[in-house]
Amino acid sequence: MSNAREYLGEVVNTKYRVVIAEDHDLLRNGLRSMLCAQGDYEVVGEARDGKEVCHLAMTLAPDLILMDLSMRGMNGIDASATIKRRMPTIRIVVLTVHQNEEYVREALRAGVEGYVLKDVSFDELLLAMRMVMQGKKHLSADVYGYMVDSFVTGREMPAPKRAWDILTARERSVLKLIAEGRTNRQVGLYLNLSPKTIEKYRASMMHKLHLANLTELVLVAMNMGLLTTLAAKCAEPNVDDVLTHPVVDAGVVEGAVVRLDDYPAGGAKR
Incomplete structure:
Protein backbone atom coordinates (compact mmCIF):
# COMPACT_ATOMS: atom_id res chain seq x y z
CA MET A 1 0.00 0.00 0.00
CA GLY A 154 -37.01 -8.83 6.34
CA ARG A 155 -35.99 -10.62 9.51
CA GLU A 156 -32.90 -10.90 11.67
CA MET A 157 -30.76 -13.85 10.64
CA PRO A 158 -29.38 -16.43 13.08
CA ALA A 159 -25.91 -15.67 14.40
CA PRO A 160 -22.86 -17.57 13.08
CA LYS A 161 -21.22 -20.34 15.06
CA ARG A 162 -18.85 -19.23 17.78
CA ALA A 163 -15.25 -20.34 18.06
CA TRP A 164 -16.37 -22.06 21.26
CA ASP A 165 -18.73 -24.29 19.28
CA ILE A 166 -16.21 -24.99 16.52
CA LEU A 167 -13.58 -26.41 18.88
CA THR A 168 -13.95 -29.64 20.84
CA ALA A 169 -13.73 -29.66 24.64
CA ARG A 170 -10.24 -31.17 24.42
CA GLU A 171 -9.11 -28.52 21.93
CA ARG A 172 -10.38 -25.79 24.25
CA SER A 173 -8.36 -27.25 27.11
CA VAL A 174 -5.25 -27.42 24.94
CA LEU A 175 -5.83 -23.88 23.66
CA LYS A 176 -6.08 -22.46 27.18
CA LEU A 177 -2.80 -24.01 28.25
CA ILE A 178 -0.97 -23.01 25.08
CA ALA A 179 -2.25 -19.44 25.35
CA GLU A 180 -1.00 -19.24 28.94
CA GLY A 181 2.52 -19.84 27.68
CA ARG A 182 2.90 -23.60 28.19
CA THR A 183 5.10 -25.54 25.80
CA ASN A 184 3.80 -28.60 23.96
CA ARG A 185 5.71 -30.76 26.45
CA GLN A 186 4.15 -29.02 29.46
CA VAL A 187 0.65 -29.25 28.01
CA GLY A 188 1.23 -32.91 27.19
CA LEU A 189 2.37 -33.69 30.74
CA TYR A 190 -0.66 -31.94 32.15
CA LEU A 191 -3.15 -33.71 29.88
CA ASN A 192 -1.26 -37.03 29.79
CA LEU A 193 -0.67 -36.72 26.05
CA SER A 194 2.47 -36.72 23.92
CA PRO A 195 3.95 -33.43 22.63
CA LYS A 196 3.32 -34.69 19.10
CA THR A 197 -0.39 -35.09 19.91
CA ILE A 198 -0.51 -31.57 21.33
CA GLU A 199 1.07 -30.27 18.12
CA LYS A 200 -1.66 -32.04 16.14
CA TYR A 201 -4.32 -30.37 18.29
CA ARG A 202 -2.68 -26.99 17.69
CA ALA A 203 -2.60 -27.55 13.93
CA SER A 204 -6.23 -28.69 13.97
CA MET A 205 -7.37 -25.56 15.83
CA MET A 206 -5.49 -23.24 13.50
CA HIS A 207 -7.02 -25.02 10.51
CA LYS A 208 -10.57 -24.88 11.91
CA LEU A 209 -10.30 -21.20 12.81
CA HIS A 210 -8.34 -20.20 9.69
CA LEU A 211 -5.43 -18.79 11.68
CA ALA A 212 -1.89 -18.21 10.46
CA ASN A 213 0.22 -18.15 13.62
CA LEU A 214 0.37 -18.55 17.38
CA THR A 215 -0.32 -14.86 18.01
CA GLU A 216 -3.70 -15.12 16.30
CA LEU A 217 -4.43 -18.31 18.26
CA VAL A 218 -3.74 -16.50 21.54
CA LEU A 219 -6.04 -13.66 20.47
CA VAL A 220 -8.81 -16.20 19.89
CA ALA A 221 -8.22 -17.64 23.37
CA MET A 222 -8.52 -14.18 24.85
CA ASN A 223 -11.78 -13.49 23.04
CA MET A 224 -13.19 -16.84 24.13
CA GLY A 225 -12.57 -15.85 27.74
CA LEU A 226 -9.86 -18.46 28.27
CA LEU A 227 -7.43 -15.72 29.29
CA THR A 228 -8.40 -12.79 31.45
CA THR A 229 -5.11 -10.97 32.00
CA LEU A 230 -1.93 -10.26 30.13
CA ALA A 231 -0.04 -11.64 33.11
CA ALA A 232 -1.45 -15.09 32.41
CA LYS A 233 0.07 -15.00 28.94
CA CYS A 234 3.41 -13.57 30.02
CA ALA A 235 3.95 -16.08 32.82
CA GLU A 236 6.12 -19.00 31.78
CA PRO A 237 5.50 -21.59 34.52
CA ASN A 238 7.63 -24.63 35.12
CA VAL A 239 6.23 -28.11 34.70
CA ASP A 240 5.55 -28.55 38.41
CA ASP A 241 3.50 -25.36 38.41
CA VAL A 242 1.50 -26.58 35.42
CA LEU A 243 0.65 -29.83 37.15
CA THR A 244 -0.87 -28.05 40.15
CA HIS A 245 -3.48 -26.11 38.19
CA PRO A 246 -6.60 -27.84 36.85
CA VAL A 247 -7.90 -27.30 33.34
CA VAL A 248 -10.83 -24.88 33.35
CA ASP A 249 -14.01 -26.63 32.27
CA ALA A 250 -15.61 -25.13 29.17
CA GLY A 251 -18.98 -24.58 30.79
CA VAL A 252 -17.46 -22.80 33.78
CA VAL A 253 -15.58 -20.30 31.63
CA GLU A 254 -18.50 -19.75 29.28
CA GLY A 255 -20.79 -18.72 32.09
CA ALA A 256 -18.19 -16.31 33.48
CA VAL A 257 -17.61 -14.33 30.30
CA VAL A 258 -19.69 -11.21 29.84
CA ARG A 259 -18.75 -9.65 26.50
CA LEU A 260 -16.45 -12.11 24.78
CA ASP A 261 -18.44 -15.33 25.03
CA ASP A 262 -20.11 -14.75 21.68
CA TYR A 263 -16.82 -14.59 19.78
CA PRO A 264 -17.34 -15.80 16.20
CA ALA A 265 -14.37 -17.43 14.57
CA GLY A 266 -13.03 -18.85 11.38
CA GLY A 267 -15.48 -17.05 9.15
CA ALA A 268 -18.09 -19.72 9.95
CA LYS A 269 -21.63 -18.53 9.52
CA ARG A 270 -23.59 -18.20 12.72
Whole structure:
Protein backbone atom coordinates (compact mmCIF):
# COMPACT_ATOMS: atom_id res chain seq x y z
CA MET A 1 0.00 0.00 0.00
CA SER A 2 1.42 3.37 -0.98
CA ASN A 3 1.00 6.21 1.51
CA ALA A 4 2.22 8.97 -0.82
CA ARG A 5 1.07 12.45 0.16
CA GLU A 6 1.84 15.87 -1.27
CA TYR A 7 3.82 18.25 0.93
CA LEU A 8 4.98 21.67 -0.38
CA GLY A 9 4.54 20.47 -3.93
CA GLU A 10 6.51 17.26 -3.42
CA VAL A 11 5.15 13.74 -3.03
CA VAL A 12 6.46 12.08 0.12
CA ASN A 13 5.79 8.67 1.66
CA THR A 14 4.41 8.73 5.18
CA LYS A 15 2.99 6.22 7.59
CA TYR A 16 -0.66 6.25 8.54
CA ARG A 17 -1.03 7.30 12.17
CA VAL A 18 -3.25 4.88 14.08
CA VAL A 19 -4.89 4.86 17.51
CA ILE A 20 -6.01 1.51 18.94
CA ALA A 21 -9.03 1.54 21.27
CA GLU A 22 -9.29 -1.85 22.99
CA ASP A 23 -9.76 -2.58 26.69
CA HIS A 24 -8.01 -5.96 26.67
CA ASP A 25 -4.26 -5.58 26.96
CA LEU A 26 -3.41 -8.79 25.12
CA LEU A 27 -5.46 -7.88 22.07
CA ARG A 28 -4.21 -4.31 22.02
CA ASN A 29 -0.57 -5.35 22.35
CA GLY A 30 -0.95 -7.97 19.64
CA LEU A 31 -2.52 -5.48 17.24
CA ARG A 32 0.21 -2.95 17.92
CA SER A 33 2.97 -5.48 17.26
CA MET A 34 1.44 -6.73 14.02
CA LEU A 35 0.70 -3.23 12.69
CA CYS A 36 4.15 -1.89 13.50
CA ALA A 37 5.68 -4.82 11.63
CA GLN A 38 3.91 -3.72 8.44
CA GLY A 39 5.86 -0.51 7.92
CA ASP A 40 2.84 1.41 6.61
CA TYR A 41 1.42 2.25 10.03
CA GLU A 42 2.55 4.07 13.14
CA VAL A 43 0.60 3.39 16.33
CA VAL A 44 0.59 6.81 17.98
CA GLY A 45 -1.81 6.09 20.82
CA GLU A 46 -3.69 3.40 22.72
CA ALA A 47 -6.91 3.69 24.70
CA ARG A 48 -8.73 1.38 27.10
CA ASP A 49 -12.12 3.13 27.07
CA GLY A 50 -14.29 5.46 25.04
CA LYS A 51 -13.43 8.67 26.87
CA GLU A 52 -9.73 8.00 26.51
CA VAL A 53 -9.96 7.39 22.76
CA CYS A 54 -11.98 10.60 22.33
CA HIS A 55 -9.24 12.51 24.14
CA LEU A 56 -6.53 10.92 22.00
CA ALA A 57 -8.47 11.69 18.82
CA MET A 58 -8.66 15.38 19.72
CA THR A 59 -5.03 15.69 20.82
CA LEU A 60 -3.28 13.41 18.31
CA ALA A 61 -5.55 13.77 15.24
CA PRO A 62 -4.71 10.28 13.92
CA ASP A 63 -5.52 9.16 10.40
CA LEU A 64 -7.40 6.08 11.60
CA ILE A 65 -8.80 4.55 14.77
CA LEU A 66 -9.31 0.84 15.38
CA MET A 67 -12.35 0.87 17.67
CA ASP A 68 -13.61 -1.88 19.95
CA LEU A 69 -17.30 -1.55 20.80
CA SER A 70 -17.53 -3.11 24.26
CA MET A 71 -15.33 -0.96 26.45
CA ARG A 72 -15.75 0.18 30.02
CA GLY A 73 -17.49 3.52 30.47
CA MET A 74 -18.27 5.12 27.13
CA ASN A 75 -18.77 2.40 24.50
CA GLY A 76 -17.24 2.37 21.04
CA ILE A 77 -20.39 3.50 19.23
CA ASP A 78 -20.82 6.60 21.40
CA ALA A 79 -17.09 7.32 21.15
CA SER A 80 -17.21 7.01 17.35
CA ALA A 81 -20.18 9.39 17.12
CA THR A 82 -18.41 11.93 19.34
CA ILE A 83 -15.19 11.77 17.33
CA LYS A 84 -17.01 12.02 14.00
CA ARG A 85 -18.91 15.12 15.14
CA ARG A 86 -15.73 16.91 16.16
CA MET A 87 -13.16 15.51 13.70
CA PRO A 88 -15.02 14.00 10.74
CA THR A 89 -11.84 13.39 8.71
CA ILE A 90 -10.61 10.71 11.12
CA ARG A 91 -11.41 7.27 9.69
CA ILE A 92 -12.76 4.63 12.08
CA VAL A 93 -12.71 0.86 11.66
CA VAL A 94 -14.71 -1.07 14.24
CA LEU A 95 -13.01 -4.28 15.37
CA THR A 96 -15.48 -6.28 17.43
CA VAL A 97 -17.05 -9.60 18.34
CA HIS A 98 -20.55 -8.21 17.82
CA GLN A 99 -22.26 -9.21 14.59
CA ASN A 100 -25.96 -8.71 15.17
CA GLU A 101 -27.79 -6.18 13.03
CA GLU A 102 -28.39 -3.63 15.76
CA TYR A 103 -24.69 -3.15 16.49
CA VAL A 104 -23.81 -2.86 12.80
CA ARG A 105 -26.53 -0.32 12.06
CA GLU A 106 -25.72 1.83 15.10
CA ALA A 107 -22.01 1.83 14.27
CA LEU A 108 -22.70 2.88 10.68
CA ARG A 109 -25.07 5.61 11.89
CA ALA A 110 -22.26 6.84 14.16
CA GLY A 111 -20.19 7.37 11.03
CA VAL A 112 -17.64 4.54 11.04
CA GLU A 113 -16.15 3.57 7.70
CA GLY A 114 -15.35 -0.05 8.48
CA TYR A 115 -16.86 -2.89 10.52
CA VAL A 116 -14.61 -5.92 11.00
CA LEU A 117 -15.11 -8.99 13.17
CA LYS A 118 -12.32 -10.17 15.43
CA ASP A 119 -12.29 -13.60 13.83
CA VAL A 120 -10.91 -12.28 10.52
CA SER A 121 -7.35 -12.82 9.36
CA PHE A 122 -4.87 -10.02 9.87
CA ASP A 123 -4.71 -9.63 6.09
CA GLU A 124 -8.43 -8.84 5.99
CA LEU A 125 -8.01 -6.25 8.73
CA LEU A 126 -5.24 -4.63 6.68
CA LEU A 127 -7.54 -4.69 3.65
CA ALA A 128 -10.27 -2.94 5.63
CA MET A 129 -7.83 -0.28 6.81
CA ARG A 130 -6.55 0.25 3.29
CA MET A 131 -10.09 0.54 1.89
CA VAL A 132 -11.25 3.13 4.41
CA MET A 133 -8.08 5.18 3.94
CA GLN A 134 -9.00 5.29 0.25
CA GLY A 135 -12.36 6.77 1.17
CA LYS A 136 -14.36 3.57 0.83
CA LYS A 137 -16.51 1.52 3.22
CA HIS A 138 -15.63 -2.00 4.30
CA LEU A 139 -17.69 -4.67 6.07
CA SER A 140 -16.46 -8.14 6.99
CA ALA A 141 -17.78 -10.75 4.57
CA ASP A 142 -19.90 -12.36 7.30
CA VAL A 143 -21.35 -9.00 8.33
CA TYR A 144 -22.09 -8.03 4.73
CA GLY A 145 -23.80 -11.34 3.98
CA TYR A 146 -25.70 -11.19 7.26
CA MET A 147 -26.98 -7.67 6.53
CA VAL A 148 -27.98 -8.54 2.96
CA ASP A 149 -29.83 -11.68 4.11
CA SER A 150 -31.56 -9.68 6.82
CA PHE A 151 -32.61 -7.01 4.31
CA VAL A 152 -33.85 -9.52 1.72
CA THR A 153 -35.82 -11.68 4.16
CA GLY A 154 -37.01 -8.83 6.34
CA ARG A 155 -35.99 -10.62 9.51
CA GLU A 156 -32.90 -10.90 11.67
CA MET A 157 -30.76 -13.85 10.64
CA PRO A 158 -29.38 -16.43 13.08
CA ALA A 159 -25.91 -15.67 14.40
CA PRO A 160 -22.86 -17.57 13.08
CA LYS A 161 -21.22 -20.34 15.06
CA ARG A 162 -18.85 -19.23 17.78
CA ALA A 163 -15.25 -20.34 18.06
CA TRP A 164 -16.37 -22.06 21.26
CA ASP A 165 -18.73 -24.29 19.28
CA ILE A 166 -16.21 -24.99 16.52
CA LEU A 167 -13.58 -26.41 18.88
CA THR A 168 -13.95 -29.64 20.84
CA ALA A 169 -13.73 -29.66 24.64
CA ARG A 170 -10.24 -31.17 24.42
CA GLU A 171 -9.11 -28.52 21.93
CA ARG A 172 -10.38 -25.79 24.25
CA SER A 173 -8.36 -27.25 27.11
CA VAL A 174 -5.25 -27.42 24.94
CA LEU A 175 -5.83 -23.88 23.66
CA LYS A 176 -6.08 -22.46 27.18
CA LEU A 177 -2.80 -24.01 28.25
CA ILE A 178 -0.97 -23.01 25.08
CA ALA A 179 -2.25 -19.44 25.35
CA GLU A 180 -1.00 -19.24 28.94
CA GLY A 181 2.52 -19.84 27.68
CA ARG A 182 2.90 -23.60 28.19
CA THR A 183 5.10 -25.54 25.80
CA ASN A 184 3.80 -28.60 23.96
CA ARG A 185 5.71 -30.76 26.45
CA GLN A 186 4.15 -29.02 29.46
CA VAL A 187 0.65 -29.25 28.01
CA GLY A 188 1.23 -32.91 27.19
CA LEU A 189 2.37 -33.69 30.74
CA TYR A 190 -0.66 -31.94 32.15
CA LEU A 191 -3.15 -33.71 29.88
CA ASN A 192 -1.26 -37.03 29.79
CA LEU A 193 -0.67 -36.72 26.05
CA SER A 194 2.47 -36.72 23.92
CA PRO A 195 3.95 -33.43 22.63
CA LYS A 196 3.32 -34.69 19.10
CA THR A 197 -0.39 -35.09 19.91
CA ILE A 198 -0.51 -31.57 21.33
CA GLU A 199 1.07 -30.27 18.12
CA LYS A 200 -1.66 -32.04 16.14
CA TYR A 201 -4.32 -30.37 18.29
CA ARG A 202 -2.68 -26.99 17.69
CA ALA A 203 -2.60 -27.55 13.93
CA SER A 204 -6.23 -28.69 13.97
CA MET A 205 -7.37 -25.56 15.83
CA MET A 206 -5.49 -23.24 13.50
CA HIS A 207 -7.02 -25.02 10.51
CA LYS A 208 -10.57 -24.88 11.91
CA LEU A 209 -10.30 -21.20 12.81
CA HIS A 210 -8.34 -20.20 9.69
CA LEU A 211 -5.43 -18.79 11.68
CA ALA A 212 -1.89 -18.21 10.46
CA ASN A 213 0.22 -18.15 13.62
CA LEU A 214 0.37 -18.55 17.38
CA THR A 215 -0.32 -14.86 18.01
CA GLU A 216 -3.70 -15.12 16.30
CA LEU A 217 -4.43 -18.31 18.26
CA VAL A 218 -3.74 -16.50 21.54
CA LEU A 219 -6.04 -13.66 20.47
CA VAL A 220 -8.81 -16.20 19.89
CA ALA A 221 -8.22 -17.64 23.37
CA MET A 222 -8.52 -14.18 24.85
CA ASN A 223 -11.78 -13.49 23.04
CA MET A 224 -13.19 -16.84 24.13
CA GLY A 225 -12.57 -15.85 27.74
CA LEU A 226 -9.86 -18.46 28.27
CA LEU A 227 -7.43 -15.72 29.29
CA THR A 228 -8.40 -12.79 31.45
CA THR A 229 -5.11 -10.97 32.00
CA LEU A 230 -1.93 -10.26 30.13
CA ALA A 231 -0.04 -11.64 33.11
CA ALA A 232 -1.45 -15.09 32.41
CA LYS A 233 0.07 -15.00 28.94
CA CYS A 234 3.41 -13.57 30.02
CA ALA A 235 3.95 -16.08 32.82
CA GLU A 236 6.12 -19.00 31.78
CA PRO A 237 5.50 -21.59 34.52
CA ASN A 238 7.63 -24.63 35.12
CA VAL A 239 6.23 -28.11 34.70
CA ASP A 240 5.55 -28.55 38.41
CA ASP A 241 3.50 -25.36 38.41
CA VAL A 242 1.50 -26.58 35.42
CA LEU A 243 0.65 -29.83 37.15
CA THR A 244 -0.87 -28.05 40.15
CA HIS A 245 -3.48 -26.11 38.19
CA PRO A 246 -6.60 -27.84 36.85
CA VAL A 247 -7.90 -27.30 33.34
CA VAL A 248 -10.83 -24.88 33.35
CA ASP A 249 -14.01 -26.63 32.27
CA ALA A 250 -15.61 -25.13 29.17
CA GLY A 251 -18.98 -24.58 30.79
CA VAL A 252 -17.46 -22.80 33.78
CA VAL A 253 -15.58 -20.30 31.63
CA GLU A 254 -18.50 -19.75 29.28
CA GLY A 255 -20.79 -18.72 32.09
CA ALA A 256 -18.19 -16.31 33.48
CA VAL A 257 -17.61 -14.33 30.30
CA VAL A 258 -19.69 -11.21 29.84
CA ARG A 259 -18.75 -9.65 26.50
CA LEU A 260 -16.45 -12.11 24.78
CA ASP A 261 -18.44 -15.33 25.03
CA ASP A 262 -20.11 -14.75 21.68
CA TYR A 263 -16.82 -14.59 19.78
CA PRO A 264 -17.34 -15.80 16.20
CA ALA A 265 -14.37 -17.43 14.57
CA GLY A 266 -13.03 -18.85 11.38
CA GLY A 267 -15.48 -17.05 9.15
CA ALA A 268 -18.09 -19.72 9.95
CA LYS A 269 -21.63 -18.53 9.52
CA ARG A 270 -23.59 -18.20 12.72
